[in-house]
Amino acid sequence: MGVHLQGHCVCQKLRYSLDLDSPDEARTTLCHCNSCRRAFGTNYGLTAKVPLQSFKYENGNPKTHKQENGVTREFCGTCGAFICEYGEEAADKFRYVMWGTLDEPEKIPPKGEFFCKNRTGWMPEIPDVFHKREIKE
Numbered sequence: 001m002g003v004h005l006q007g008h009c010v011c012q013k014l015r016y017s018l019d020l021d022s023p024d025e026a027r028t029t030l031c032h033c034n035s036c037r038r039a040f041g042t043n044y045g046l047t048a049k050v051p052l053q054s055f056k057y058e059n060g061n062p063k064t065h066k067q068e069n070g071v072t073r074e075f076c077g078t079c080g081a082f083i084c085e086y087g088e089e090a091a092d093k094f095r096y097v098m099w100g101t102l103d104e105p106e107k108i109p110p111k112g113e114f115f116c117k118n119r120t121g122w123m124p125e126i127p128d129v130f131h132k133r134e135i136k137e
Ligand SMILES: [Zn+2]
Pocket: 009, 010, 011, 012, 013, 014, 076, 077, 078, 079, 080, 081
């Protein structure tokens, strides 16, 4: 069954939609790597990997920033909220959408965790999902 999701930045100038053939097309994961920590300003990043063609901006144009490790993030030039990110390999195939920017994120709950070796000591494991020591692919 197809899933239509919508999301926006804090000030709502950037709006986007996601059209998935099924919820399984999205892969939501936590990532405990240092790059995600820094970008999200928290102890982990939380994104949903979706096919590029399922993701579309409905309003506004994002600003972009490419960091040294090759990860590009798209964000709102007004409020600064990140909307999505992608590495060089994924650039023409996938978007990693910032989970908290979705209106109904619970429709695509986490399936796994990456870079668990960097997990903050007080952060428990998410039960019943996969756990990888490193690599985010
Ligand atoms: Zn904004």
